[in-house]
Amino acid sequence: MKLFTIAALLLTSLASASELKITSFYYLDNESRNDRAAEICFSVKPAPTSPIFANITIDKGTNSEGHYNTFVGPRGRACVVVATWRGTGEVSIPEVEVQAKEVAVNKK
Numbered sequence: 099m100k101l102f103t104i105a106a107l108l109l110t111s112l113a114s115a116s117e118l119k120i121t122s123f124y125y126l127d128n129e130s131r132n133d134r135a136a137e138i139c140f141s142v143k144p145a146p147t148s149p150i151f152a153n154i155t156i157d158k159g160t161n162s163e164g165h166y167n168t169f170v171g172p173r174g175r176a177c178v179v180v181a182t183w184r185g186t187g188e189v190s191i192p193e194v195e196v197q198a199k200e201v202a203v204n205k206k
Contacts, residue, residue, distance in 0.1 A: 117143045118196040123187055124204045126179070134181045136203050140189045142196070145174030150193045152176060157184040158200060 120140045127133040138154060154166040162183040170176045170191070180187065185203035190196065 116191070116194040116196045118189060118191060118198045119143075120187070120189055120198045120201050121175075122177075122204070123201050125185075134183055135179055136182050136185070136187075137177055137179050138187050138189070139175065139177040140198060141175045142170055142191060142194070143174060145172055146170060147172065150191060153190045153192065154178055154180065154187060155190070156180050156182045156187045158186065158188060160184055 118140060119142075120138065123138045124136060125133070126135040126137060138156075140152070142150075142152075149169040149171050152168050152170050154168070156162075156164040156166065160183070164181060166178050166180055168176050168178050182203060186200050187203070188200040189198045
């Protein structure tokens with residue numbers, strides 16, 4: 099029981115101490131209005147000791163809403179190429195219960 103309590107406290111402190119930040123979100127080809135490919139990059143601090151799962155939601159709440167998944171490695175950073183029509187995206191990591199605010203795509 100003590101081991102379970104210590105593990106629960108450790109996970110709670112990890113969740114409350116984590117920071118998730120979208121570091122960049124931009125179209126890969128700014129010259130073409132038909133090319134909706136964009137790259138979204140993010141980081142989580144502190145970096146995980148083992149890979150953790152991340153969810154990326156693009157164009158949330160629209161007909162073109164898309165969902166992408168990736169793993170974040172021990173460096174705490176990841177980038178994913180996505181398709182976006184509205185130019186908005188957000189990232190969440192359920193394991194540590196953090197979510198980055200929705201951001202708009204930037205011009206490169």
